[in-house]
Amino acid sequence: MHIYRSHTCGALRATDDQAVVRLSGWVHRKRDHGGLLFIDLRDHYGLTQLVFDPATPGFDKVERVRAESVIRIDGKVVKRTSDTINANLPTGEVEVQVTSVEILSEAAELPLPVFGEPEYPEEIRLKNRFLDLRRETLHKNIVLRSRVIQSIRTRMVEQGFLEYQTPILTASSPEGARDFLVPSRMHPGKFYALPQAPQQFKQLLMVSGFDRYFQIAPCFRDEDLRADRSLEFYQLDVEMSFVTQEDVFAAIEPLMHGLFTEFGEGKRVSSYPFQRIPYRESIAKYGSDKPDLRNPIEMQDVSEHFRGSGFKVFASILEADAKNKVWAIPAKTGGSRAFCDRMNSWAQGEGQKGLGYIFWRPSDSITTTTANQGSSISVDIESTSSQIEASGPVAKNIGDERTEALRIQLGLESGDAVFFVAGNPDEFYKFAGLARTKVGTDLGLVDEDQFRFCWIVDFPMFEWNDDEKKVDFSHNPFSMPQGEMEALLTKDPLDILAYQYDIVCNGYELCSGAIRNHKQDIMLKAFEIAGYDEAFVEAQFGGMLNAFKYGAPPHGGLAPGIDRIVMLLAGQTAIREIIAFPLNQQGQDVMMSAPSEALDKQLKELSIRTALPIKVG
Numbered sequence: 001m002h003i004y005r006s007h008t009c010g011a012l013r014a015t016d017d018q019a020v021v022r023l024s025g026w027v028h029r030k031r032d033h034g035g036l037l038f039i040d041l042r043d044h045y046g047l048t049q050l051v052f053d054p055a056t057p058g059f060d061k062v063e064r065v066r067a068e069s070v071i072r073i074d075g076k077v078v079k080r081t082s083d084t085i086n087a088n089l090p091t092g093e094v095e096v097q098v099t100s101v102e103i104l105s106e107a108a109e110l111p112l113p114v115f116g117e118p119e120y121p122e123e124i125r126l127k128n129r130f131l132d133l134r135r136e137t138l139h140k141n142i143v144l145r146s147r148v149i150q151s152i153r154t155r156m157v158e159q160g161f162l163e164y165q166t167p168i169l170t171a172s173s174p175e176g177a178r179d180f181l182v183p184s185r186m187h188p189g190k191f192y193a194l195p196q197a198p199q200q201f202k203q204l205l206m207v208s209g210f211d212r213y214f215q216i217a218p219c220f221r222d223e224d225l226r227a228d229r230s231l232e233f234y235q236l237d238v239e240m241s242f243v244t245q246e247d248v249f250a251a252i253e254p255l256m257h258g259l260f261t262e263f264g265e266g267k268r269v270s271s272y273p274f275q276r277i278p279y280r281e282s283i284a285k286y287g288s289d290k291p292d293l294r295n296p297i298e299m300q301d302v303s304e305h306f307r308g309s310g311f312k313v314f315a316s317i318l319e320a321d322a323k324n325k326v327w328a329i330p331a332k333t334g335g336s337r338a339f340c341d342r343m344n345s346w347a348q349g350e351g352q353k354g355l356g357y358i359f360w361r362p363s364d365s366i367t368t369t370t371a372n373q374g375s376s377i378s379v380d381i382e383s384t385s386s387q388i389e390a391s392g393p394v395a396k397n398i399g400d401e402r403t404e405a406l407r408i409q410l411g412l413e414s415g416d417a418v419f420f421v422a423g424n425p426d427e428f429y430k431f432a433g434l435a436r437t438k439v440g441t442d443l444g445l446v447d448e449d450q451f452r453f454c455w456i457v458d459f460p461m462f463e464w465n466d467d468e469k470k471v472d473f474s475h476n477p478f479s480m481p482q483g484e485m486e487a488l489l490t491k492d493p494l495d496i497l498a499y500q501y502d503i504v505c506n507g508y509e510l511c512s513g514a515i516r517n518h519k520q521d522i523m524l525k526a527f528e529i530a531g532y533d534e535a536f537v538e539a540q541f542g543g544m545l546n547a548f549k550y551g552a553p554p555h556g557g558l559a560p561g562i563d564r565i566v567m568l569l570a571g572q573t574a575i576r577e578i579i580a581f582p583l584n585q586q587g588q589d590v591m592m593s594a595p596s597e598a599l600d601k602q603l604k605e606l607s608i609r610t611a612l613p614i615k616v617g
Contacts, residue, residue, distance in 0.1 A: 026134065028068075073100065078096075126576075148562070164214075202237055210241075212239075227573060227574040231587050236561075275293070339359075355435065358418050394420065461493070511560035515554070516555050
């Protein structure tokens with residue numbers, strides 16, 4: 001028999017009855033039942049219940065041992081009685097009657113419990129991540145992550161993709177977030193950068209003739225952290241040659257559908273082809289370029305119902321600037337003053353003056369009281385559609401005709417409501433999107449039992465940078481503009497669209513991608529429009545620009561985020577719950593004390609002198 005185990009703690013079944021076995025694992029839970037000691041023994045694979053008799057050699061030691069100590073036992077498998085079977089465990093039909101026990105490693109008092117998984121402060125959990133990872137949910141999430149990555153690799157290879165590795169030490173890139181810099185000992189005063197993404201290298205692989213590339217690529221960005229973003233993350237990096245935008249979609253949609261079907265625990269998954277939504281349409285309907293389509297609410301422009309109306313607040317806003325609009329957020333089942341008032345209060349909490357609304361209710365509801373053995377019986381007379389009454393200050397000011405036209409346009413009935421946001425959509429669309437989400441969530445309209453995918457397409461190539469008062473790239477500077485050189489020469493830059501796309505699931509952007517600009521002259525012209533001269537492009541992207549001189553295929557790709565994919569599949573809202581060793585919100589590894597100060601000797605070898613910021617006050 002093996003020195004530590006003949007079986008894992010998740011392997012034993014009723015068919016193993018009377019077998020002599022050896023198990024090793026952690027003491028998950030102890031229970032003393034009138035002389036008999038029960039221990040749930042845990043390892044990576046599961047739990048097995050052990051039974052210790054006071055006569056068992058080593059009983060006195062194991063009776064005193066703390067939870068999470070590591071033990072090895074020998075014993076005999078026996079079937080449990082019908083009234084003691086644990087249907088929640090794969091091993092729940094059996095237990096092991098222990099004949100001998102050895103304590104392999106005794107645990108000290110725990111800084112946080114493993115059994116039961118109670119809520120604990122993040123800093124304690126991260127400081128003791130090796131204990132936190134023993135918890136069932138987190139352990140399960142990390143295993144899920146491994147299986148998802150393996151499935152991705154299998155699915156990509158089956159589609160004819162090959163995995164290639166790109167450098168970790170590379171040149172600094174001016175676009176995107178801040179780089180993490182790595183000083184060079186052999187070249188004093190010069191620095192490598194950790195890759196924000198393998199963007200240029202994967203394009204160079206296409207120029208080199210490698211047709212279908214993928215990589216589970218580590219990426220690094222020195223940016224502020226949030227729940228779904230980390231300084232270090234992994235992405236499924238993909239690039240393809242001789243493809244259109246639709247070819248890229250056709251390669252990725254089966255992968256996403258299959259992945260979420262395989263690991264989605266029975267939730268419905270969008271069939272492909274996934275819905276395509278132009279960027280500007282997404283902003284207008286959902287107030288976001290990463291819409292959660294599980295929420296059925298679609299906003300509409302209702303400006304004409306308010307133009308010249310008696311509701312002077314909106315009428316004057318529309319008169320002030322041709323860009324201004326009034327958007328409606330329909331709220332099916334939200335037709336009560338209490339809900340409308342709550343939404344208004346919420347809007348004020350978001351820094352808004354308020355949220356205009358109309359709600360509809362039956363206009364002809366009467367109550368009849370009938371004497372019947374001393375009790376009162378209330379009877380509500382059902383209203384017809386012609387008897388719906390609109391309520392709220394907005395309805396009173398614009399009148400019945402406009403209110404009814406609004407209701408018909410929005411498809412609302414008695415018991416429904418609508419909320420309004422007015423002004424310049426460029427300034428209010430994000431708030432409108434938040435209001436849409438708030439309404440859908442609070443009214444229970446969001447269908448939680450599905451993964452709903454879509455593509456956001458037709459992103460603007462350029463945008464106005466108000467800080468620098470100039471046109472700048474809005475998404476990815478390496479994208480091919482729709483219309484290519486002719487569009488760059490003849491169109492207003494802010495009207496030019498790009499072959500850029502995002503894939504979105506349940507309100508999370510899983511990746512960005514593009515058909516690349518593979519023509520040197522078009523690339524130089526695009527950068528010129530954004531205010532960068534040829535010398536700048538040569539200095540920053542000379543390797544790729546030079547490669548394009550010697551025959552570059554049309555190519556495109558994208559890079560879905562592994563962390564966000566696993567986060568969605570695990571039903572989590574924070575990526576630290578699916579990363580084995582994450583940083584805290586300040587970008588620190590509190591377990592390993594990183595970042596830390598370097599030794600003077602190390603700094604000297606790197607020709608570096610630190611200049612810490614001066615503390616004021």
